[in-house]
Amino acid sequence: MQRHFPVIRSDSEDAMWQARPEVAFVAPVSGWQGFVTCSLPSFAPVICDFVAVLSARLQQEGRENPDLAAFGFWLRPRQLGQQKIRMAGRAPLGMVFHLVPSNVPTVAFYSWIMALLMGNPSVVRLSSRIDPVQEAMLAILNDLFSLPEWQEIASRTRFIRYDHDEHVTAWLSARCRLRIIWGGDETIGRVRAIPLSPHAQELVFPDRRSMAVFDSQWLASLDAAKWLQTVGALQQDFTRFNQQACASPTTICWLGTPDAAVRRSLLEAIFTPFAQDPALMMERFINSQQNAANDDGIQLDSFTGVALLTPTTSLRLAHIGGGTVAEFIADNLDELLLQPWDMQTCVWVGPDKTRLEHALLVSPGCRIDRVASPGQALAFEWLWDGIDMLAACSRRLARIE
16 A cells, blocks of 8 residues: 555554554455556546446446436536536545445445546545445446556545444545545544544535425325326435435425325325335334434324324424424415524425525525425435535636736
């Protein structure tokens, strides 16, 4: 490793690294041999060509891995061209060290792609939990990394796994120019205690929650075809990853009191994937009891597949998953935005989501970073948690007139 990180190392550091636990290299599988830490130009032709080939390959995965197909569609060349123009005048930072969670397997690749497009080499520490979607993506990357035309990308990329070990994390943290931490608040606190180089920056994505706003009158007016389309899209938002993704809605807000039959029909349809799983039934029961223990005034209403709780002291639940959802009713949008929401994503289920987007601009006490249409809550975007990811992975070059 000494040959490929251009740094001066002490004897004690050499001894520490030699005594480190094993690091598993999963893509490429060549170990540190040949790892290059010098950057490429942002949106270099080889980067754009590689991502275009990756995009096409991922879109072929539609039947086997729809998550990867959607990721590939998002990375299509037209999108990259728009971002290249937007990022003109920006340069790479240097090596990026990514620590990513296990609950959303594609986050690792999203984070890596953002750094790669801006020309940065990356070391991505994956969770030890093996996920089929993540493994499928790693297999595709290893196929591409084996080809001679993509060696400039492969030599600047390492996806690795290692057990929780502060020495390994510290070793890599001391050598990166940007550390990106995706994870819970505890994980971020633990990693932040590990020093960075004085020249390095840090980007964190802590615990966040998301919500959905249902326009009661609009829902009641839908014809059968539109109703089925809306339900199918909302299933994607609510039930993938067992509500553990930061963008998965765990709070439902109704604009106007919903018709009881419409409310029940909609919620049972959305949460159908959770209805027959005994493990999720138990998870809902336990989460409901734990939330009730936090607030003895909480109200519980259970339908097939979902437990609805009306909090009396908090606008979000402490214990979520398996179909455990907080519920809130407001007469109108103005009343809704009087609440101090702090949400990553809001799924707008109504006729015109620009209503909410415009209202948020003049509601400074209410933080909602992103408004999505049904079915798009978990779609990746160039801005995440209100952060421009490409800008965060780069620096602006000064122009002297």
